[in-house]
Amino acid sequence: MQISSRFTLAIHIFACIDTFENEYKVTSDFLAGSTNVNPVIIRKILGQLKGAGLIEVARGTGGATVTRPLNEITFLDVYHAVECVENGELFHFHENPSTSCPVGRNIHHILDDKILRVQNAMEKELASITLADIKQDTEKYLSAENR
Amino acid sequence: MQISSRFTLAIHIFACIDTFENEYKVTSDFLAGSTNVNPVIIRKILGQLKGAGLIEVARGTGGATVTRPLNEITFLDVYHAVECVENGELFHFHENPSTSCPVGRNIHHILDDKILRVQNAMEKELASITLADIKQDTEKYLSAENR
DNA sequence: AAAGATGTAACAATTGATGTTACATCAAAA
DNA sequence: TTTTGATGTAACATCAATTGTTACATCTTT
Numbered sequence: 001m002q003i004s005s006r007f008t009l010a011i012h013i014f015a016c017i018d019t020f021e022n023e024y025k026v027t028s029d030f031l032a033g034s035t036n037v038n039p040v041i042i043r044k045i046l047g048q049l050k051g052a053g054l055i056e057v058a059r060g061t062g063g064a065t066v067t068r069p070l071n072e073i074t075f076l077d078v079y080h081a082v083e084c085v086e087n088g089e090l091f092h093f094h095e096n097p098s099t100s101c102p103v104g105r106n107i108h109h110i111l112d113d114k115i116l117r118v119q120n121a122m123e124k125e126l127a128s129i130t131l132a133d134i135k136q137d138t139e140k141y142l143s144a145e146n147r
Numbered sequence: 148m149q150i151s152s153r154f155t156l157a158i159h160i161f162a163c164i165d166t167f168e169n170e171y172k173v174t175s176d177f178l179a180g181s182t183n184v185n186p187v188i189i190r191k192i193l194g195q196l197k198g199a200g201l202i203e204v205a206r207g208t209g210g211a212t213v214t215r216p217l218n219e220i221t222f223l224d225v226y227h228a229v230e231c232v233e234n235g236e237l238f239h240f241h242e243n244p245s246t247s248c249p250v251g252r253n254i255h256h257i258l259d260d261k262i263l264r265v266q267n268a269m270e271k272e273l274a275s276i277t278l279a280d281i282k283q284d285t286e287k288y289l290s291a292e293n294r
Numbered sequence: 295a296a297a298g299a300t301g302t303a304a305c306a307a308t309t310g311a312t313g314t315t316a317c318a319t320c321a322a323a324a
Numbered sequence: 325t326t327t328t329g330a331t332g333t334a335a336c337a338t339c340a341a342t343t344g345t346t347a348c349a350t351c352t353t354t
Contacts, residue, residue: 002148003237003238004239006343007239008240008254015250019249019250020250034244034248036245040301040345041342043302057301059300059301059350060298060300060350061352083148084341085149094155094156094182094184097159097182102289103285104181109288110284110285114276118222121272122268125264133261134258138250145249152311152312176330187315190333191332191333193331204332205321205330206319206320206331207319207321208329209321209329210330
């Protein structure tokens with residue numbers, strides 16, 4: 001299983017807000033155009049980002065804006081905002097291992113710390129990347145187009 | 148989205164093989180009992196592990212055995228054997244970002260290296276854990292039960 | 295009020311995971 | 325050589341999550 005495209009969509013949304021907020025009003029329809037994804041899906045993601053306090057969305061008048069400096073928003077913040085698994089558990093366990101088998105009744109003890117290590121490694125890397133990096137590379141690629 | 152329970156099931160299977168292979172013949176029915184998962188599911192996972200060269204399964208007579216020393220099989224080997232996403236891509240991209248939007252047509256350039264960093268961090272940690280670690284902790288918890 | 299947004303409910307479609315039955319096939323042992 | 329107990333696998337069922345879509349109440353500015 002893969003991490004849902006909501007994550008890459010959310011990053012795409014932030015790149016659009018930063019790139020276009022001075023030129024256009026960045027609405028769900030605008031974002032739907034850039035991502036080629038249904039506006040209602042965009043609004044749901046905007047709602048999750050808003051719920052996490054990363055953006056504000058103007059009711060009535062429309063448009064999304066970022067609430068903090070971009071270097072203070074990490075990929076991990078976005079990931080947590082948008083990925084909706086219980087406790088953010090990366091690995092899915094089989095539900096009811098046998099309690100009459102000694103391995104079955106201990107498999108959680110045996111595995112939990114190792115799985116946590118893997119999840120922590122991933123989250124640490126996610127936390128090391130910020131939206132400022134995205135801004136920088138977006139500008140790099142866009143200016144490379146104009147030559 | 149979470150990584151499928153096939154992964155934790157596969158580790159469970161290895162723990163069973165190592166713990167019980169001298170006492171019992173470790174068949175798909177035996178493993179189905181310990182994991183509380185349907186035997187056909189177990190056989191599919193066994194097939195994937197066999198395809199990756201990690202185990203051998205005896206046709207006719209039945210039973211699974213490991214092909215290499217446990218410290219030479221990493222979590223990453225098991226993960227790759229069992230997780231069936233194209234190229235092992237951890238993140239799912241939205242399919243058709245707009246080519247008429249400058250952000251849309253560059254979003255892959257912008258994101259790919261960062262996503263790769265995250266995936267590499269996860270895989271590096273997966274590669275650092277081996278089935279020998281599982282064996283050791285399995286023995287630890289089972290012997291703790293017998294006191 | 296009118297216009298242009300958002301928020302959200304309700305439902306459809308698709309996909310992948312998981313479960314289940316059935317059966318062909320295999321290898322050892324009786 | 326037949327029986328027995330396995331595996332391999334097809335075919336289908338079920339379920340959950342993602343994603344898409346329509347519709348509409350609601351909000352803010354004009």
